[in-house]
Amino acid sequence: METVLERSEKTEQKFGVVDCDVHPAFSSPTEILNYLPERWKAHVRDYAMRTPNPFLGAMIYPRMTPGNGMRRDSWPPNGGPPASDLDFLRKQLLEECGIDYGILQPLAAGSTALNLDLGAAMCAAINDWQIDKFAGPEPRLKASICIPQEDAKESVAEIDRRVTDRRFVQIAMPPRMMEPAGRKRYWPIYEAAEHYGLPIGLHTGAFGYRPNTSSGWASFYLEEHFAASNSLQTVMSSMILEGVFEQFPKLRIVLVEGGFSWLPSLFWRMDREWKRMKSEVPQCKRPPSEYAKESFWYTTQPIEEPENNRHLLDILRWIGTDKLMFSTDYPHWDFDDPRYAFKVPLTPAERQAIFHDNAVKLFGLK
Amino acid sequence: MSAVEKQAPRGRAPSKHVVARTDEIADGAAKLVHVEGRAIAVYNVKGEFFAIANRCPHEGADLCKGKIVALFEADAPGVVRISRHGELVRCPWHGWEFDIRTGKSWCDPARTRVKSYDVEVQKGGSLVEGPYKAEVFKVSVDDSYVVLEL
Amino acid sequence: MNLMPKRPEAASSISTAGAIDCDIHTPLPRRADLLPYLDEYWSEIVTSREVDVLELMTAPERTRPYMRPDWKPDGDPLAAMQKNLLDPLQLRHGILNVVTGAQALYDPYLAAAICRATNDWIVEKWLDRDERLRASLLVPFQNVPAAVEEIERRAGDKRFVQILTLAGTELPLGRMVYWPIYEAAEKHGFQIGMHTGSNFRNAPSHSGYHSYLIEDHISMTQGFSTQVASLIAEGVFTRHPNLKVVAIESGVTWVPPLMWRMSKDWRGTRIETPWVKDSPGDIIRRHVRMTSQPLDLPDDPADAQAALSHLLSDEMVLFSTDYPHWHFEGFDALPDGLPDEMLEKILRTNVFATYPRLGG
Numbered sequence: 001m002e003t004v005l006e007r008s009e010k011t012e013q014k015f016g017v018v019d020c021d022v023h024p025a026f027s028s029p030t031e032i033l034n035y036l037p038e039r040w041k042a043h044v045r046d047y048a049m050r051t052p053n054p055f056l057g058a059m060i061y062p063r064m065t066p067g068n069g070m071r072r073d074s075w076p077p078n079g080g081p082p083a084s085d086l087d088f089l090r091k092q093l094l095e096e097c098g099i100d101y102g103i104l105q106p107l108a109a110g111s112t113a114l115n116l117d118l119g120a121a122m123c124a125a126i127n128d129w130q131i132d133k134f135a136g137p138e139p140r141l142k143a144s145i146c147i148p149q150e151d152a153k154e155s156v157a158e159i160d161r162r163v164t165d166r167r168f169v170q171i172a173m174p175p176r177m178m179e180p181a182g183r184k185r186y187w188p189i190y191e192a193a194e195h196y197g198l199p200i201g202l203h204t205g206a207f208g209y210r211p212n213t214s215s216g217w218a219s220f221y222l223e224e225h226f227a228a229s230n231s232l233q234t235v236m237s238s239m240i241l242e243g244v245f246e247q248f249p250k251l252r253i254v255l256v257e258g259g260f261s262w263l264p265s266l267f268w269r270m271d272r273e274w275k276r277m278k279s280e281v282p283q284c285k286r287p288p289s290e291y292a293k294e295s296f297w298y299t300t301q302p303i304e305e306p307e308n309n310r311h312l313l314d315i316l317r318w319i320g321t322d323k324l325m326f327s328t329d330y331p332h333w334d335f336d337d338p339r340y341a342f343k344v345p346l347t348p349a350e351r352q353a354i355f356h357d358n359a360v361k362l363f364g365l366k
Numbered sequence: 367m368s369a370v371e372k373q374a375p376r377g378r379a380p381s382k383h384v385v386a387r388t389d390e391i392a393d394g395a396a397k398l399v400h401v402e403g404r405a406i407a408v409y410n411v412k413g414e415f416f417a418i419a420n421r422c423p424h425e426g427a428d429l430c431k432g433k434i435v436a437l438f439e440a441d442a443p444g445v446v447r448i449s450r451h452g453e454l455v456r457c458p459w460h461g462w463e464f465d466i467r468t469g470k471s472w473c474d475p476a477r478t479r480v481k482s483y484d485v486e487v488q489k490g491g492s493l494v495e496g497p498y499k500a501e502v503f504k505v506s507v508d509d510s511y512v513v514l515e516l
Numbered sequence: 517m518n519l520m521p522k523r524p525e526a527a528s529s530i531s532t533a534g535a536i537d538c539d540i541h542t543p544l545p546r547r548a549d550l551l552p553y554l555d556e557y558w559s560e561i562v563t564s565r566e567v568d569v570l571e572l573m574t575a576p577e578r579t580r581p582y583m584r585p586d587w588k589p590d591g592d593p594l595a596a597m598q599k600n601l602l603d604p605l606q607l608r609h610g611i612l613n614v615v616t617g618a619q620a621l622y623d624p625y626l627a628a629a630i631c632r633a634t635n636d637w638i639v640e641k642w643l644d645r646d647e648r649l650r651a652s653l654l655v656p657f658q659n660v661p662a663a664v665e666e667i668e669r670r671a672g673d674k675r676f677v678q679i680l681t682l683a684g685t686e687l688p689l690g691r692m693v694y695w696p697i698y699e700a701a702e703k704h705g706f707q708i709g710m711h712t713g714s715n716f717r718n719a720p721s722h723s724g725y726h727s728y729l730i731e732d733h734i735s736m737t738q739g740f741s742t743q744v745a746s747l748i749a750e751g752v753f754t755r756h757p758n759l760k761v762v763a764i765e766s767g768v769t770w771v772p773p774l775m776w777r778m779s780k781d782w783r784g785t786r787i788e789t790p791w792v793k794d795s796p797g798d799i800i801r802r803h804v805r806m807t808s809q810p811l812d813l814p815d816d817p818a819d820a821q822a823a824l825s826h827l828l829s830d831e832m833v834l835f836s837t838d839y840p841h842w843h844f845e846g847f848d849a850l851p852d853g854l855p856d857e858m859l860e861k862i863l864r865t866n867v868f869a870t871y872p873r874l875g876g
Contacts, residue, residue: 064461064784064785064787064788065458065461071427071458071459072431072432072433072458072459073427073428073431073458073459175722175723176722176723177723178723178724179723179724180721180723180724180726180727180731181723182727183727208722208723209723209724210718210719210721210722210723210724211718211719211722212722212742213688213718213738213739213742213743213746214683214684214714214718214719214720214721214735214738214739214742215683215684215685215686215687215688215689215717215718215739215742215743215746216685216686216687216688216717216718217688218688218742218745218746218749219688219690219691219746219749219750220749220750220785220788220789221785221788222745222748222749222778222781222782222785222788222789222792223688223742223745223746223749225777225781225785226741226745226774226777226778226781227738227741227742227745229777230721230722230738230741230742231721231722231723233734233735233737233738234721234722234723234735234738237731237734237735238721238723238726238727238731241727241728241730241731241734242727259773259777261772261773261776261777262770262773264769264814264823265737265767265769265770265773265812265823266734266737268769268812268813268814269734269737269767269769269770269812270734272810272812273730273733273734274730276580276581276842276843277580277581277729277730277733279580280728280729280730281728281730302777302780304773304776304777304780305776305779305780306772306775306776306826307775307776307779307797307828308826308828311772311825311826314819314822314823314826318814318819333459333460333461333784334459334460334781334784335425335459336425337425337426337427339426340424340425340426341425424783435787438787438790439790439793440751440789440790440791440793441754441791442751442754442755442791443692443750443751443754443755443789443791444751444791445791446790457784460783460784461783461784461785461786462783462784463786463787471783472786473782473783473786473795474783474795
């Protein structure tokens with residue numbers, strides 16, 4: 001059957017959308033330096049911002065569009081890279097897509113800095129910058145507290161400093177950490193997050209300390225793109241099996257930009273293995289999927305598109321539509337438009353939950 | 367969202383519309399035109415003109431803002447041959463390739479395409495006297511025009 | 517899977533008579549088992565240098581999940597296998613996967629010697645003693661010329677039906693350094709059997725090593741999916757249209773999400789790998805097979821069938837018990853409620869279609 005689309009088929013939204021994944025950008029590479037103390041400004045000038053990426057300032061898996069993977073039509077007319085111009089972002093994202101709130105995911109270089117002290121300073125700078133440039137002037141945009149997660153003590157200090165500023169609605173941690181997410185070295189961060197009632201959002205990352213497959217490094221972006229979501233699987237299984245949620249039962253985790261179709265299979269697998277191996281992990285007292293269903297949320301982009309669209313309805317049924325939160329990933333090339341991304345019929349209640357209510361409730365947006 | 371092929375209303379004769387002067391669209395460029403409420407991308411491919419629906423069937427991006435490219439194919443890893451220069455457009459969002467001549471998606475020609483429209487080039491002299499609707503232009507005898515058929 | 521305890525002698529509700537079990541494990545051969553097949557040089561090496569028990573950390577046969585209590589072999593392990601599995605299930609064939617640590621040795625010559633000796637041991641101690649048995653061929657991926665040599669050497673023995681590798685290897689399986697192995701395999705009709713497990717050349721996760729064995733198990737699906745992606749993206753299936761890769765002991769339901777995700781990405785990234793000419797979902801349906809044990813499925817039979825239907829193919833699943841690993845009780849090796857036509861395919865048709873060397 002031919003798919004020939006001519007006229008727009010907008011699905012009318014009666015409520016605004018919450019976009020749980022917006023990537024703000026620097027207007028120039030030096031913009032963020034102005035937010036660093038002199039000592040670190042000089043350091044970056046002299047020694048660069050070094051991360052576990054073979055290249056300084058380039059992607060090892062080149063993206064498919066200029067700007068390292070931006071929508072071709074997202075370059076602001078006044079200049080600067082995509083998502084660096086607040087006015088254009090308001091127009092092209094918030095207004096055009098009917099967005100009530102956008103949650104900023106800065107993908108902070110500070111979180112993956114090899115020099116941990118620099119990383120802490122950079123995270124603080126990015127947190128200041130988010131407020132100054134975006135979440136301050138634009139109340140629809142909400143910020144994430146970026147933390148240097150390999151230094152748990154500094155991370156908790158940064159969270160303590162920001163938590164009273166209600167324009168921050170979550171903590172941002174990269175999932176490709178130096179150790180699996182459930183390990184005890186990260187527990188002080190979870191303690192702080194639970195204590196303050198802040199969700200932690202883990203956004204898939206483009207590089208990290210270890211190879212992107214368990215057989216070494218992939219060659220192509222075609223392989224790497226989906227493999228990034230494997231890091232979110234590790235976050236889930238590690239946190240659950242190490243007993244993080246027994247210790248911090250009110251902790252809430254958001255897995256960002258990994259899609260979600262792989263979740264049911266992972267639930268079944270974790271539960272099956274746990275049934276026969278639970279004596280290895282006594283700190284995980286219940287079937288793993290129970291913890292997952294209580295404590296994890298997921299953003300929808302990049303939404304999977306099964307050949308038979310209706311298979312997605314099975315996935316939604318198995319995950320539950322109360323845990324999914326819509327996201328666009330603006331301004332990246334694999335952007336999901338809220339009007340057209342879901343190619344399966346949703347009931348009005350499901351649509352309202354996924355596009356609006358789940359995120360409003362989780363992030364305390366009203 | 368289901369995709370439905372839109373036909374001209376029954377009993378409606380095909381209509382022709384002047385949509386651009388030929389010198390408005392450079393070789394390798396595209397122009398967005400609106401004809402009877404439809405957004406259409408008109409391309410100049412080495413002096414030949416083609417028109418396809420502007421809206422990408424995937425998630426609605428503007429194909430007139432896409433990158434116009436050649437066809438890259440390979441029968442074996444690492445051995446790429448290039449053909450059909452300037453005859454494909456890649457959607458500005460997810461990069462799906464569409465054949466500008468036919469509107470078919472390169473990856474899924476059987477099931478995914480944008481509607482493609484017949485276009486021809488006509489001299490102003492023949493248009494001034496003809497029955498064609500000029501959407502945008504006061505037609506001048508000396509220029510050449512791209513005429514699109516709905 | 518239903519893990520309600522059952523009396524071991526109760527028959528399964530599914531008749532497996534004439535089926536082929538695509539994943540059976542022998543006890544791993546130790547030095548004493550391999551010495552008869554090693555020359556004087558290698559005998560000295562393994563003896564003085566204590567190369568004896570080669571058991572993978574990710575698939576440790578001595579641990580609880582790997583040994584169902586009522587399947588512990590006393591005495592002759594072949595007799596136990598016949599008594600516990602081959603006879604009661606009335607199997608037509610069983611494919612032995614000897615997932616030895618030979619795959620993890622660093623010394624490429626030692627690896628080649630151990631693989632050769634292990635294959636000799638498989639022939640003499642197993643294949644020659646029960647004509648139902650078939651096997652995967654051990655080849656040293658860390659020594660590609662020796663691997664090709666071993667494939668050529670065994671090509672005439674049709675009881676070897678596939679080349680064995682792991683979900684976690686030194687380089688992604690699609691890499692061009694391994695292409696001579698696939699060329700030799702396709703030439704002689706061997707398929708590629710990719711078994712759960714890792715040689716730990718690389719950490720199992722993006723964040724390094726896990727604390728627990730259960731995590732290693734759970735994360736194996738990440739390995740399977742990235743190996744399949746590598747074989748597709750590097751063009752191995754473009755070069756070798758007859759080659760199939762069998763994901764052994766993988767869980768199965770990781771496959772549809774991979775199909776969906778890769779097919780979608782491919783439409784926008786096609787120019788990066790233009791030798792990937794078809795949608796990855798279609799390539800996977802043509803070239804990837806999965807053994808049936810264990811199955812990551814929900815308890816509800818209707819949901820389980822829905823999950824399997826997402827494959828959009830009934831040709832992909834191959835019957836296995838994963839004997840003697842502890843996945844099920846009694847003989848309930850397949851979930852209830854599968855339609856008969858599907859059962860027939862899983863138990864027999866798909867297996868013969870996958871392995872040309874089985875000669876079905």
